[in-house]
Amino acid sequence: MFDSVMDFFIAVEPALEDPAIEEHLRQFCLVLSVSLGVATLSRVFSVLRNIPYTLLLLLVGLGLAVLDVRLINLSPQLILFIFLPPLLFEAAWNLNWKSLKQYSVPVVLYAILGVVICVSALVFGLQAFAGASLATALLVGASLSATDPVSVVALFRELGVDKKLTTVMEGESLFNDGVAVVAFNLLLGIALGLEQFDVSVTIARFLVFVGIGISIGGLIGFGLSFLTQRFDIPLVEQSLTLVSAYGTYLVAEELGGSGVIAVVTTGLILGNFGSRIGMNPRTRLVVSEFWEFLSFFINSIVFLLIGDQVRFQGLIDELDKILIAIALMLAARAVSIFALGALSNAVTGPDMDLPVKGQVILWWGGLRGSVSVALALSVPAMLSERQEVIAIVFGVMLFTLLVQGLTTKPLLEYLNLLGDQPIKLEYNQMTAQRAALTRVMQRLETMKTNQEFDPEFVGYQMALVAGQLDTVKENLAKLEQQNDVIREFASNQLREELLAIEADTYAEFIRAGQLKNSLTPLLEGVLPDRIGESH
Structure with missing residues (x-):
């Protein structure tokens, strides 16, 4: 040996x-x-x-580019095969399926028809107003149809923006990326002169790509969900999620499907189904923290390298086309958001309405980022317009990240869209304090019972903690009594906690071998969805 x-x-x-x-x-x-x-x-x-972390990294990368300090060569394969799967998986893992299902109509409309509108506007507009070739217009349109609002969604979470807006924007981005990548692959052959455009053939190939992606993602997602029911080893389950992110992408691409759609499907299933039936709360926390770290780590590298890769001379040479592309993209985004938003509101009814102010934020927050750059850089060198495509996409991306990204927070404040979210954040913080102080009191009581320390010292500590705990409880009670929104918010949180306890209990029985399959939740139809329904 x-x-x-x-x-x-x-x-x-x-x-x-x-x-x-x-x-x-x-x-x-x-x-x-x-x-x-x-x-x-x-x-x-x-x-x-006040500057989102990802945008700060981009600014530093641009500064290095100005000084002509190049950190590393950024290849499209690096983004598509190493960076993209974990970023997509992390977003899908944290996306609540119930919320996504509630707002599925606007998400689907924006992710599919929104891409068609964006590509069409850029293809016809760049040819008509910028004199671009068909190949350039097709590839720029497909590249820029992929939204990447990482910094905006992070800002939404930090400020506690309405869950509807966050869900719609994140859901659109996830599925939009998959549709955009598929559209790019379909249009690349036309741009290279290898294929002729045919509507029926294009739609059929699109459905095949998406169908294979969903199928592979579903098989791997549900397979791992039932597999993790049989054991409780946090590090193994964490590793399986990482392998599934890359494995799903590679298998789907190898079989001729959409790797992006496959990864999103797997992430949604594992985050909403597998983590409930196959992981205990401690394991879910370990896995979620791991993916939070990985997302932070990869975003740190990607946005820094994107800024570092900018070639300013190319941007200057294509400035006129970049400005036209920005105007076309904003116009196309406005048409898709407001027109499709009106259609969505007509279909879903008043309860699921997307307000006009919310649609304004969705329009302005549709940034372009790593996926657009990766697609542009993946254009084959044999295409003479390759550098032109890259310059236009980079220019538009920089505008969306630096102008739109940095002005989203002031726009939210101007439109008064933060609303009751700050008070909800305050409520969550006080709830966490109450739970923490309660645990401290339980530990002190155990110490007093077991006589681990001097009783007088422990009693003094208990008095101090009890005073703090009483203050927090009083503040929580006042907040709940004075605000109907907080009462409903607290009721919904309690409902989610009770449903999670029921699911965790079934999972424990399965791991102990007393059940073979997960039971249908009984409380789902018993507990009221809203606090008003309980009266």
Whole structure:
């Protein structure tokens, strides 16, 4: 055994000494150092706290590009095969299926018809007003149809923006990315002159791509969900989610489907179904924290490298086309959001209405980011218009991230869309404080019972904690009594907690071998959806 290990290290040693590998490691460490430095500075200096972290990284990357400091070569394969699957999986994992189902009509309309409107407007507009070739117009249109509102969604969560807006924007982005990638692949052959456009053939190929993606994602998602019912090993279950993100993408792409749609499907199933029936609360927390870290880590690298890859001379050369593309994109986004929003409101009824103010934010918050860049960079070198496509896409992306991204928060405040969200955040914080202080009191009572410390000292500590706990409880009671919205919010949170306890209990029985299959939840139809229904 010793000889085989030594032989292994002898065989690997030349590769470790390869100058190229050493240089890549240096570049990677440099990127991480810069990213973490930006993260630290954004928390140290208050003036930087109002800038979303991803946009701050982009600005630093642009600064490095101005100084002609290139950190690393960013290939489209790196984004599509290494960065994109975990980012999509993390977003899908955290997207609540019940909320997505509630707002499925606007999400589907924006994700599918919105892409068609955006591509059509850019294709015809760039040819008519900018004199672009058909190939350039097709590829720019397909690339820019992919929305990537990472920083906007993060801002929504931080400010506690209405759940409807957050769900619609995040849901649209997830499925929109898949539709945009499929559209790009379909239009690439036409741009290269290898295929002729045929509506029926294009629709059929689109349905095949999406169908295979959903099928593969569903098989892997449900398969892993039932597999994790049989054991409770947090690190293994965490690793399985990571493998599923990459494995689903690669398998779907290999079988001719949409890897993006497949990953989103798997993430939705595991986040909403598998994590409930196959993971206990502690494991779910471990897995969620892991994906939160991975998303932060990858976004840090992606946005820094995107800014670093900008070629300013190319942007200057194509400035007229970039400006026209920005105007066309904003106009197309307005048509899709407001026209499809009106259609959605007509279909869903008043309870699910998207208000006009909300539609304004959806329009302005439709940023373009890593997916658009990856698609533009993946244009084959054989196409003479490749650099033109890349310059236009980069220019539009920078406008959306720097102008739209940095003005979204002031727009939210101007439209008064924060509404009751700050008070809900305050309620959540006080609820967390109450739970934490209650646990502290339980620990002190145990210490007093077991006589672990001096009784007088423990009694003094209990008096201090009890005073704080009483104050928090009084503030919570006042908040609930004075605000109907908070009472309904608290009721809905309690309902979700009770449903989760029921699902966790069934999962424990399955892991113990006392049940073979998960039972249909009984409380789903018993507990009232709204506080008013309980009276």
